[in-house]
Amino acid sequence: MQELTKAQKARNAIRTFEIIADAFALRGYYKPSGISGQTLAEALKMFSPEIYGSMNDPRIIELKGLEYVTDRLPRGIEECTRIILTAQEDFEDTSFEKVMPLKRRRTSYRVSEKEICFVITRGLSEIYDILTHITFLNIEAEKIYNQMYGKSGNTTKEWRNLEENALKGDELNGSDLDRAIWNLSIILGRSYHETRATYEYLEKGRKSAKSNRGLFQIIYRLGNRIADEKISRDNELLIYFTPSLQDMIGHHQYAETWATSIKEKIISLGLQERPVHIISANMHSVINTLYGYSAVKTSDQNGAYEDIYDFFQMIRGKTDDVGKYARNHGLYELPDESGAHIDCQLIDMALLGSVAFHPEIRVNMPETESEKPVLLVMDYAFGTQAFEVMDELLSPFDTGEGLLKFNIESVSVMGKAGILPGKKGDIMLATGHVFEGTPHNYIVTNDLKKEDFDSSIDVYTGVIVTVLGTSLQNRDVLKKFQATSWNAVGLEMEGGHYQRAISAAILRGHISSDVKVRYAYYASDNPLVGGQTLASGSMGKEGIRPTYMITKVILEKILR
Known part of the structure; x- marks a missing residue:
């Protein structure tokens, strides 16, 4: 029997993880310490995600992975023995503490000292993400527990010292x-x-x-939780999926409410007959690009900040000034109230007549008001949620008197992605999206070309792999996508789901087949290079040039 390659083994492990996670959601519960939970952990160890670094080394605790996970899970998760995943619940009138992670838009509630509840609003990708993080934490907790006791069976001197420091109310120093x-x-x-x-x-x-607690408290509580499990099975960590969540999976409950509110706003502003351009991006770069130059008056505006990227660096701290000016010149903010965690902005370009753009922005605004575009800027979706929200957004709207089709002229996606052939800060343009671990792929007729960007940043064109989760990046699998005829240049979580919705909308006649599609990603990490994974931290200033270069090119395409 032919032996599988490392890449094939890793792909099988990723597929196994997905199948087991789906089975847990249908079954309704599982215990990480149980046989099925250990199977999930073994699958995670098998494909050994780059983001979790030294997770498979029993001698050491993976610290960068721990930083990444604790930033994306609610405070106190390390001491909970009961974790509930549910659909929308009305907790607003309860005494439960609402806890939002530091770096993930995710709603959770602390029900008690030992119980926390996640409200799942973003579909299967969010479930995979949470289960991956919890599995990683449990693997590390077991390793910590193994350091608690010496050969005599008593707790070590180091552990007793840690316990004293973790339980101290006073801050340590010196x-x-x-x-x-x-x-x-x-x-x-x-x-x-x-x-x-x-x-x-x-x-x-x-x-x-x-934020989560400090390092002493987190390590102490992780080890202690496993110690409590060894004493009594009643203390074992339980992950529970409510029936309401099981019923919601695969349905567009939040996406439909989200899209309806946007369409109603467009109609209330009388913009329903105008050309609409959808941009999936962050909530600052489009506003800053369109309004920043007029909003921020400086004595040396035409001097030191002639370079457009120096200018954007300068106005980073002037968000309030730019926002106030924008709201008086065609910007309408649509904070999400559906639970989808996707804020939006509407920009009526007919109201930008007196707005001066930076000299390096080259646009040609249509003369007649009816032809002036409306920009719908939507914040980043999360994984499979991208299909749900885009599918609903592109669908006709039932006004009560008939179906209204909006004039969608383009869909532009500016995202963060992991790069394979380059480095952090480079740009990737998609020629297609390939779903990892499945036969599904989508060709992209990308309206963006390498020639649209200046030479100060390297631009790579090719296939982008849509992965199951940010925490499921395996070096061997990624090298396989890069080195074979796939010629993949990057990986991300949403592009394939967006394209699936766009293709479906064209087939169903919801939007024109002439709709322009644009996909550009800037490299937030390189999972094949040590120290450049997502766990190594955010890009900071080095992300300004690629972010605003992509924004500038997309807007110039729309406004020419």
């Missing part, structure tokens, strides 16, 4: 802090400086109400 970090580094199997870096990273985040 030599006391140095000794505590050194002691903790022995438990973690990490160097003093590695442990110190994670400690300081988490301490910086603790200034926010959304």
Whole structure:
């Protein structure tokens, strides 16, 4: 029997993880310490995501992965023994504390000291994401537990010291802090400086109400939870899926409400007959590109900030000024109230007559008002949610007197993606989207070309792989996509789902087959290069040039 390659084994493991996760959701519950839960953990270990670094090394605790996960799960998750995943629940009139993770738009409630409830509004991708993070935490918790006891069977001196520091109300500093970090580094199997870096990273985040606890508390509670499980099965961590969540999976409950509110706003403004251009992007770059130059008056506006990217760097701290000006010149903000966690903006280009653009922005606005476009800027969707929201957005609207088709002229997607042949900050243009682990792929007639961008950034054109989750990146699988005739240049979570909805809308006659489609991604990480995975942190200033270069090109395409 022919032996499978590493890439094939990893792809099988990813598929296994997905099947098991789906089965759990249908079954209604599972315990990570149980046989089925351990099968899920083994699948995660088999494909060994790059973002979780040294997860498979039993000698050391994976700190960068821990930073990444704790930023994306609610505060206190490490001590909970009961985690509930549910559909929409009305918790507003309860005493339950609403807890939002620091770096993920995700609604959760702390029901009690040991119980937390996730309200799932973004479909299967959100479920996979949560289960992946919980599985990683449990793997690390088991490794921490193994460091609690010495050969005598008693807790080690290092663990007793950690317990004292974790339960202290006083902040450590000076030599006391140095000794505590050194002691903790022995438990973690990490160097003093590695442990110190994670400690300081988490301490910086603790200034926010959304953040998790500090490193001492997290490590102590993870190990203690496993110790409690060994004492009694009643203490075992249980993941429970409510019947309401099971009924919601595969339906567009939140997406329909979200899309309806947008369409109603367009109609209320009398813009339903105008050409509409949809842009999936962040909530600042389009506003800054269109309004920033007029909104921010500087004595040296035509001097030091002649370079457009220097200008955008300068106005990063002037969000309020730009927003106020924009609201007086055609911007309508649509904060999400559906639970989809996707805010939107409507921009009526007919109201930008007096707005001056930066000299490097080349546009040619239509003369007649009826031809002036309406921009619908929508915040990032999450994984499979992208299909649901785009499918609903492109569908005709039932006005009560008949179906109204909006004049959708283009759909532009500006996203973050992992790059394969290049480096962080480069740009990728999609020629097609391939779903990882399935036979499904979509050819893209991309209206964006390499020649549209200036030479200050490397631009790669090719296939983009749509992956199951950001935490499911495997080096061997990604190398396979890059090195074979797929010639993949990047990976992300939403593009294939967007294109599936666009193709369906064309087939169903909801939008014209002439609709312009644009996909451009800037590289937020390179999972094939050590130290450049998503766990290595955000891009910061280096993300400004690619973000605004893509925004500028998309707007110039729309407004020429």
